[in-house]
Amino acid sequence: MFEIKVPATSANMGPGLDTLGVAFKLYNRFIVEEIETGFEIFGCDEKFRNSDNLVYKLMLKTFEKLGIVPKGVRLTFKTDLPVMGGLGSSATCILAGITAANMLCGDVLTKQEVLNFACVIEGHPDNVTPALVGGMTASIMNEGVTHYNKIPISGGIKFCALIPKFQLSTEDSRAVLPQTIPFKDGVYNVGMVSMLIAALVNGDYKGIKLACNDKLHQPYRTSLIENYSDITSFVQDSEALGVYLSGAGPTIMVMLKKDDNNTLEKLKKFLKCLSGNWEILNLEIDEEGIQIRGLTPGDIW
Structure with missing residues (x-):
């Protein structure tokens, strides 16, 4: 056993x-x-x-x-x-x-x-x-x-998962993705992946927020997750380091400075105003x- x-x-x-x-x-x-x-x-x-x-x-x-x-x-x-x-x-x-x-x-x-x-x-x-x-x-x-x-991610970063009560199957989330993409979108994502890895390793907080952008999957999946655009816009306008769709969703992952409890409290209040019964879960690597x-x-x- x-x-x-x-x-x-x-x-x-x-x-x-x-x-x-x-x-x-x-x-x-x-x-x-x-x-x-x-x-x-x-x-x-x-x-x-x-x-x-x-x-x-x-x-x-x-x-x-x-x-x-x-x-x-x-x-x-x-x-x-x-x-x-x-x-x-x-x-x-x-x-x-x-x-x-x-x-x-x-x-x-x-x-x-x-x-x-x-x-x-x-x-x-x-x-x-x-x-x-x-x-x-x-x-x-x-x-x-x-x-x-x-x-090796910089020690000054923490992760918070925003988890709604509804489910989203990987099959449904994959089904909305395109079969082909413009060449410029592929080049864009190569650059963003490179920047994200370097920024996470070096603790480049400004670089993390920029490098969470994507043109391969997140834009196509927003319609499947209620309030996704509202939540990500709120996070991007805050002091958070970055935000991205976790896996195929519907969980949204937020990265914060480890000592940034102020942004976390603001996010909690914002989520209470939305449907979906969003829960915030602090996660350690x-x-x-x-x-x-x-x-x-x-x-x-």
Whole structure:
């Protein structure tokens, strides 16, 4: 019996579509037990307690990849991430499923192999990579292999997630994106990604706000999120360092100076005037990524 703890992530990060992501100290936890036969699942919504559960499906895919015939499995979930909220919930399930099966097979996959497999399943590496290795990462996929570098963010920056009560599926959010873009928009985003990485590393507060701009995905998704334009305009006119759509949304991520509580209070008051029941969640960066620990029956939550 063991526990897998996977951190939340914020992907895309402004202009960094499918490339930039950062892990936070907000977790989905999964207890895995091998039983004699069958499949049991506890701790999640009833609609996910079946063989279509994403964690279980990824376990079966991994067993197939490794050529192993599984015995029975019991899964227990304790999830703090909103489903379809833009904080990497699906990536935690993908990594949990692959990791659970790998551990039950004797821990035969390397971290790089886990990463490659997870990114192929997810289709892009910006959520999976920071969830696996922690911190902020820039990652790309090339011929089935994921390459990444960790990015040391300046210590003077904090992240605040603005989370509404409604959900937005990744499929719906992807469907509004164009199949082709103007050449100048591609050049624009290359420049913004370069500036954002440098600004976050160097603590260039003015550069961060400018570099959160994007022409590849955020402009197309605004219509899917009620009050998105109002919120981002308010943040851009404030003392905040930057604002961007987290993942596919609907969560909006705000970056502030660590000691800037004044802007945070103003933002709270502003959100109360809007529909959507927006919640503000202060987040710390998780530098470790996925964690696995053995358990005894007395350790279960």
